[in-house]
Amino acid sequence: MLEIIGLKKSYGDNEILKGIDFKVDKGEVIAVIGPSGSGKTTLLRCISFLSNSDEGIMRLDDYECDMKSATKSEVSHLRENMGFVFQSFNLFRNMTVIKNVMEGLITARKMDKKEAKEIALEMLEKVGMLEKKDSYPDELSGGQSQRVAIARAVALNPRVILFDEPTSALDPELTGEVLDVMKKLADEGTTMVVVTHEMGFARDVASRVVFMADGYIVEEGPAKEVIDNPREERTRQFLSR
Amino acid sequence: MSDRVFEIVTSSFMKLLIPGITVTIPLTILSFLLSLVLGLLLAVSQTANIKGLKQFSVFYIWIFRGTPLIVQLFIIFHGLPTIGIYIEAFWAAIIAFGLNLAAYNAEAIRAAILAIPEGQLEAAYMIGLSYPIAMIRIVLPQAFQIAFPSLFNNLISLLKDTSLASSITVVEMFAVVQQITGRTYEYFALYLEVAFIYLIFSTLLTFLQSYLEKKFVWKSDATKEEKRGRRRAMLG
Numbered sequence: 001m002l003e004i005i006g007l008k009k010s011y012g013d014n015e016i017l018k019g020i021d022f023k024v025d026k027g028e029v030i031a032v033i034g035p036s037g038s039g040k041t042t043l044l045r046c047i048s049f050l051s052n053s054d055e056g057i058m059r060l061d062d063y064e065c066d067m068k069s070a071t072k073s074e075v076s077h078l079r080e081n082m083g084f085v086f087q088s089f090n091l092f093r094n095m096t097v098i099k100n101v102m103e104g105l106i107t108a109r110k111m112d113k114k115e116a117k118e119i120a121l122e123m124l125e126k127v128g129m130l131e132k133k134d135s136y137p138d139e140l141s142g143g144q145s146q147r148v149a150i151a152r153a154v155a156l157n158p159r160v161i162l163f164d165e166p167t168s169a170l171d172p173e174l175t176g177e178v179l180d181v182m183k184k185l186a187d188e189g190t191t192m193v194v195v196t197h198e199m200g201f202a203r204d205v206a207s208r209v210v211f212m213a214d215g216y217i218v219e220e221g222p223a224k225e226v227i228d229n230p231r232e233e234r235t236r237q238f239l240s241r
Numbered sequence: 242m243s244d245r246v247f248e249i250v251t252s253s254f255m256k257l258l259i260p261g262i263t264v265t266i267p268l269t270i271l272s273f274l275l276s277l278v279l280g281l282l283l284a285v286s287q288t289a290n291i292k293g294l295k296q297f298s299v300f301y302i303w304i305f306r307g308t309p310l311i312v313q314l315f316i317i318f319h320g321l322p323t324i325g326i327y328i329e330a331f332w333a334a335i336i337a338f339g340l341n342l343a344a345y346n347a348e349a350i351r352a353a354i355l356a357i358p359e360g361q362l363e364a365a366y367m368i369g370l371s372y373p374i375a376m377i378r379i380v381l382p383q384a385f386q387i388a389f390p391s392l393f394n395n396l397i398s399l400l401k402d403t404s405l406a407s408s409i410t411v412v413e414m415f416a417v418v419q420q421i422t423g424r425t426y427e428y429f430a431l432y433l434e435v436a437f438i439y440l441i442f443s444t445l446l447t448f449l450q451s452y453l454e455k456k457f458v459w460k461s462d463a464t465k466e467e468k469r470g471r472r473r474a475m476l477g
């Protein structure tokens with residue numbers, strides 16, 4: 001469904017992504033793992049065009065675009081098919097929980113208020129945040145914020161949702177509630193790419209694991225295989241920390 | 242205080258208050274609205290990094306912050322007529338105050354925009370908002386909250402600075418007190434009196450500021466109510 005070919009990205013002289021080929025099929029849950037600084041966030045940011053790429057082709061079904069020179073309209077078309085869940089939530093501070101979830105539907109998708117509200121309520125129910133629908137982001141815990149952020153992404157019904165370490169800004173006792181929501185989405189068949197350090201989640205929920213190091217994809221394969229029996233020395237090292 | 246002075250001060254109170262309310266305050270409000278709109282445009286043209294506009298904005302702020310307000314006022318009222326542009330004193334004052342304060346408001350708004358985390362904009366992009374829409378819906382409301390105290394400070398300064406309009410024949414409160422002192426020679430008492438009226442106005446503005454600041458926080462009504470309850474409980 002979504003495919004990246006030959007993605008390269010440097011910051012100054014520092015080459016972060018050195019040629020990444022990456023593919024997501026419908027219904028897949030891909031866990032991206034790897035040491036800190038290996039370029040995982042950069043990968044997601046390039047895929048979502050939050051950072052520009054130096055080289056690379058993106059294919060979404062039959063639609064193809066050069067990532068380096070993507071136009072505004074190409075970017076907005078591709079982004080319509082993607083959701084993004086940030087490490088730091090990035091809920092809109094000036095809007096209540098429900099307004100956060102409705103914003104994309106109303107302002108970007110021009111849906112009428114009533115319909116948007118119904119969808120938002122359904123999404124908040126799904127992530128267990130219905131009770132807090134009229135709260136503002138400043139009044140939520142990290143776990144609650146992240147669940148709302150997930151609802152905000154899911155509400156737009158994107159074909160793939162990118163998660164950048166969704167639980168690493170959370171207190172340990174709050175990671176469970178977010179991972180549970182993500183597991184539920186996975187069970188419903190949501191296509192997800194999840195950068196994570198939660199090996200338990202990667203092993204049990206992901207269908208495929210991608211191990212990144214030093215700007216390359218070093219190893220990838222079925223989740224349990226890669227995590228339980230890594231083929232590459234570099235992967236073994238990382239997993240045995 | 243002698244009976245004469247007392248008599249002059251009391252009889253002048255309404256004579257001062259009325260131009261205060263009918264001239265000083267409209268002058269303040271209209272100038273401020275102009276400065277707010279212009280300041281916002283100047284700030285956004287800098288943060289949006291629009292070529293040309295950004296340089297213009299920097300240049301504008303350099304000029305208007307770097308020269309005295311009264312000189313700007315004179316250029317607009319006395320200077321422009323020599324090139325055939327005549328503006329009535331009241332409007333000349335509004336234009337001068339508005340243009341001048343816009344430079345200061347622009348700086349306050351620009352700093353506030355820069356204080357909004359990049360992630361707010363990125364999250365907006367990822368739900369399909371374009372840059373201008375994301376600014377209007379997400380960034381500017383938050384920036385406005387941050388800039389609010391500075392903007393209000395500027396408003397209070399403006400209220401006092403409108404007294405400069407007397408120097409270009411606008412009959413506002415300070416011009417009126419000068420007329421009265423001209424007749425009565427009671428400088429000390431009358432200037433104290435007008436200072437007192439300015440103080441009342443700016444005090445009211447300060448109350449308005451703290452009232453608005455309290456309203457203008459992004460907390461649900463339940464939380465606000467709880468906070469109020471706690472404060473009441475603390476006061477006993």
Ligand SMILES: Nc1ncnc2c1ncn2[C@@H]1O[C@H](COP(=O)(O)OP(=O)(O)O)[C@@H](O)[C@H]1O
Nearest residue numbers: 011014016034035036037038039040041042043
């Ligand atoms: N905006 C940036 N400017 C310069 N260097 C950056 C920037 N963002 C990330 N980097 C560098 O890119 C490398 C990879 O970062 P990142 O993608 O965040 O890694 P990861 O998410 O795997 O921890 C790091 O060395 C980081 O310092």
Ligand SMILES: [Mg+2]
Nearest residue numbers: 040041042165
């Ligand atoms: Mg990262």
